[in-house]
Amino acid sequence: MKMNRALLVIFVLVIFVNLVSGCTSNHQVKPSNRKVNKPTVGEYFIKQSSYLNLYESETGFFPLHLIKVHDGPPMVSSTSEAKSFTLISDQGDIKTASYGYNNGSKGYNYQMQTLSLKLPVLKPGTYQVMSLRIEASGKTTIHQIGSWMIEVMPGKPPADLEIGKHTLASGELDMYMVELKNATKLPVKVESLYMNLNNKPIRIIPKIYRDFEIQKPLSDDALLKPGEKYTFVFKYPQLAGRFFTVKPQLVYSIGEATRSLSLPEAGYYPTLANDQEVLDLVNSISSIK
């Protein structure tokens, strides 16, 4: 009888301790990957608000983001076998010189991709691009890609400023950082960063820092003396949208002259926390197709 009671006590203790362990353990909670309403199989191009400023002598690239949705094994898509990509602009068609795909994350029925189109040499001027035509195996598809402005300037970039480290990509439209070194014999004043997003001209005044760690700010009107290198931080205003590509124009003065320089391209697009967010994004595109 005594033994039975001891057995019962030990049994209760084991159950109790196992229950307690459930409340004290360090759960590694993974994001939800539950199945959600599946969108139709196909390719979904993300609509961007973008601005590309380049010289006619410069090679330009046009990055597009898309999500390929497949059912079961990866689909044989029109883009993977595409023969030609043409940007449809208000100045006529722009047939791209070449292209390449870069895969991002993938899920059980989708693949996130970046399609990079190499632009041909363009004449100076302004081009508004809203859509992309893909021709493959005798089939033509047209995709809306948002609002893109390409501004081509004549000639070659001036050699007044050497470009060092600069922003390449960020998860949101936060800032453009660039290291600039004065390669002239005169002081340079960096005035602003210019771009046009959603047909809205935007001019941003910089904050100046001693280096790329941006912990030591300098006076807002600090001049870049010959041979000096500072970091310039341009904080964007709040704009509608989540996907942006910006190749901005820097405006600076040297002596009495005001000049401009096209800076390297930066992409601003969010990372997504889980399958649900990816498919929500696809659904938001398909609902406005």
Place this chain on the structure above:
Amino acid sequence: MKRLITMGLMILFLFSICGVASAHDLSGFLLQPQPLQVDVPDGGYPDEPGGTTLPDSGQIGIRHFYPGIHLHQMGSITNTYDTMVSRGEVASGYNGKPGADQLSFTIQKEVSNGWNANIGFSSDVVSGGVGFDVTWSDTKSWGYTATVNSHKTCHIGLKDCYHVKTFNCATIYYNTNGQITNVESGNGWARQWYKPHFWSWET
């Protein structure tokens, strides 16, 4: 036979205790110092994996039973700020072609939230108090590209951006009569990853 069963159950009991002891979550990442506050301008998008940051959640506690009956209790949020943590150079590529070309790369490592406290504490309680899962890791990201000029090497650097919250906390110990026997007061921090920041340069 009964003795054998008793011994078996006792061994099981001891293993259970060991299991709880190892699972008991003393703190986040003991070797990680509190993140520094740096200037990270935000664009204003609430793109925050693992949950949305909540205003101060007040006192949140979970009662545990090992070692001894005790209660982990969140105090107040004492500070919020943003920080960037550099991973250094994550990719590079040389362009040997006559014209500009593109270097493709992706995020190679997982991103994650994190936390720490200077007393024995629980990640569940911290998650409840700061409003996001402090043990979250993973991400869905795009492929990235960088333009590389002719006969140049392009280098890519990566900084992870975090929202940081610091907090007060306490662990209160009780005896079997429910009376308080000891109170450990402390503080800690939790960081929430919210975006990558890539930069590049050429040599």
